[in-house]
Amino acid sequence: MSSSGAVGRHAAGPVRSGWRESTLTRVREIESLGEWLKVASQQPGSTDPFGPDRQLLLGSVHAHLAAARDAATQAPLDPPRWWAWPRTGGQIERARGNLDAAEALLLNVAPTWYVLGAIPSVLGHAQRHLVATDPRRQEMERIARALGITSAKVTVTAEEKQTIVRQERGTIAAVMRAASSAALREMVRLRSFRNVVVVSTALMAALVVAVAVAGFVRPEMIPICFAPQDGGQAMVVCPTAQSDPFPATPLGSPAAASSIVQNIDDATMATVRGWDLLLILLIGLIAASVAAATAISGIRGSSERFGVPVALAVFKLPTGALTAFLGLLLMRGQFVPGLSALDTSAQILAWALVFGYAQQLFTRLVDQQGQTVLNSVRGASTTPP
Numbered sequence: 001m002s003s004s005g006a007v008g009r010h011a012a013g014p015v016r017s018g019w020r021e022s023t024l025t026r027v028r029e030i031e032s033l034g035e036w037l038k039v040a041s042q043q044p045g046s047t048d049p050f051g052p053d054r055q056l057l058l059g060s061v062h063a064h065l066a067a068a069r070d071a072a073t074q075a076p077l078d079p080p081r082w083w084a085w086p087r088t089g090g091q092i093e094r095a096r097g098n099l100d101a102a103e104a105l106l107l108n109v110a111p112t113w114y115v116l117g118a119i120p121s122v123l124g125h126a127q128r129h130l131v132a133t134d135p136r137r138q139e140m141e142r143i144a145r146a147l148g149i150t151s152a153k154v155t156v157t158a159e160e161k162q163t164i165v166r167q168e169r170g171t172i173a174a175v176m177r178a179a180s181s182a183a184l185r186e187m188v189r190l191r192s193f194r195n196v197v198v199v200s201t202a203l204m205a206a207l208v209v210a211v212a213v214a215g216f217v218r219p220e221m222i223p224i225c226f227a228p229q230d231g232g233q234a235m236v237v238c239p240t241a242q243s244d245p246f247p248a249t250p251l252g253s254p255a256a257a258s259s260i261v262q263n264i265d266d267a268t269m270a271t272v273r274g275w276d277l278l279l280i281l282l283i284g285l286i287a288a289s290v291a292a293a294t295a296i297s298g299i300r301g302s303s304e305r306f307g308v309p310v311a312l313a314v315f316k317l318p319t320g321a322l323t324a325f326l327g328l329l330l331m332r333g334q335f336v337p338g339l340s341a342l343d344t345s346a347q348i349l350a351w352a353l354v355f356g357y358a359q360q361l362f363t364r365l366v367d368q369q370g371q372t373v374l375n376s377v378r379g380a381s382t383t384p385p
Helices: 003-008 018-041 052-072 088-109 112-129 135-146 158-217 254-271 275-296 308-332 345-357 360-377
Strands: none
Touching (some): 018 052, 052 088, 088 112, 088 158, 112 135, 135 158, 158 275, 158 308, 158 360, 275 345, 308 345, 308 360
């Protein structure tokens, strides 16, 4: 690739997402930087001549940048396929991986004075993404100490710094590549976690829809109704209606007990409505929305482009609808002593609200796991606040 061709090329775009724009910007930046370093090395008196070996590596840099640009601009698959799943994740990894490779190769191509200036950035990159016991990070810290960057007690002349960089150039480039690979793996873990949350949300939403349809078509199949008794009278209470009182014969014999059960079943069939279960699910959904809005105040945002906080907030909505339904179902089955017979429709709706908000007890664990994954992306040496 000629110098004039690289300098004259525009950055491409605009494209439709932020990571694509940043990729194209970085591609253009590295292209210009590589050509500038080549020209600077060819100036008279340069101590780092740009020989055939560096020309070969610069060609590899441009090849990686072309691959990153293709990923950002959604170049067609090669070989083409008649059907392909959405490949945004693969495109992001292709773009990031090739940009990382280009940056590492550029350290092998660049003159010594440029690599010396990049040492603090490489050191920070290694400390951010490599654990303190990683030998590659330890090697980078040793080089920084030898150059006097991290130790004020070390005095090194300019010539000695140039010699150290020439000797350690391969190590510096390898540490840069290792830190970039670790950062990419962190991104992959974050995207995998986001995908799990999104798929779980979709499945639970489908389950909510299935329960709502079943409850609307066959309301008598899962009636969320209660039969409180008072003073020898009983009545059936459902979320949207209640029956007239009917006699409740004392349970003195099996026949009497069977008669009461039959009366309750008949009253339930006559009172239950198709909208009962839909209303319960809606109340649970509203309560979960309030819980999600409250949880947002405690969410620390992320610069990563996978929307994990948003996915965690949306995950609460179908969970709240299901917990409202399941909680009332447990109460109707007398699973909670003392709360087996709610007296009014308002009490049923109030308990649906409580159970819908109570999904926070379960999703809080998912929120904590999501924050842990986000903290891991911020760097190996970062202590979560």
